[in-house]
Amino acid sequence: MSAVLDAVRDRRSWSKVTDEAPTHDDLLPLVAAAGRVADHSSLRPWRLIELRGDDRERLGAAIAKAEGDAKPSTKPLRAPLLIAVVASYRTGHKVPRWEQEAVASGVAHALSLLLDDAGWGVLWRTGSATRSNPVAKLHGLDENEELLGWLYVGGKPARSRPSRRRLVDAERFLSPLPAKVKKKKKKKKKR
Template identity: 40%
Template sequence: MCEPAPDRAQLRELLLAAGSAPDHGRLRPWRFIAIEGASLGPLGDAFASAHAERDPAATDVELGRSRSKPLRAPLIVVVVACPREHPKVPAWEQRAAAVCAAHGLTLAAHAVGFGAMWRTGWYGDAPKVRAHLGLLDTEDVTGWIYLGTPRGNPPPPRPAEEPPVTWLD
């Protein structure tokens, strides 16, 4: 993806839409970290450092690929699950709500003409990346939402398929 990405006012609207995710207990067990411009480079450095720690035999080329991953879009929103102690809403359900918020962000971005790509992976579990993001021990990266303008011809949406449904009569 390339420029333009949503500006701060547009991103605020997208995050408001994302925040309407289903949320048992209205706990809002998520938060967002927006990373753009010059801040993408240090994130890439954290990715490369984590890669080197995970695989000491990684080549410079492999570390360079890790370092360049955040540069695939002009804006990344990290969706962070923040489960809270609650007597009726288990942590797994709160993490599911954060997943819904991430999905809502991608849908909202596409609805207003931006490109959005949801990435996951081990980087969110790496101590160096977690420290870079300032995550608490109780928080998890739900997804890295890359935002911008699609380059060229984006792939068409997936064709609708018959859903697997079992009817209990």
């Protein structure tokens, strides 16, 4: 087996992490590698934002504002480092918006794999407030940008049992192209 296959197969989401986190300098080579995802025309339609310390409390307040809650959300405090994943769309280009978002998502997934392989626990979180105005304002998003969620990153706690997640049944999701496409019968209009 290859090391890459093992890393992907063994990846799991860590909903609980310790207070340890990679430094900014630890992240740089991982972000550089994650940026190598397939990217039509090399647009790099993404960016990442680190949230640490009080930044997480500010995010909790923005989430509360977006959701109409009186108390700040404590969700951002569940990890010592949050990495906001931003799709930064390049307008007026032949590469469609959906493809640019796919690139940004690919960077996030690649980065989560790299962080996991480096020994960090990672969980990709989204939520109803992800695309809200208060949260976008906090992150300083431009009008051509959307927040795709946050990678919650911290130390992996000691585990006493293996992950419960199973590999997918590949036969169920991989098929050949149909030999012949069936044509749909046109319905007759009632008069």
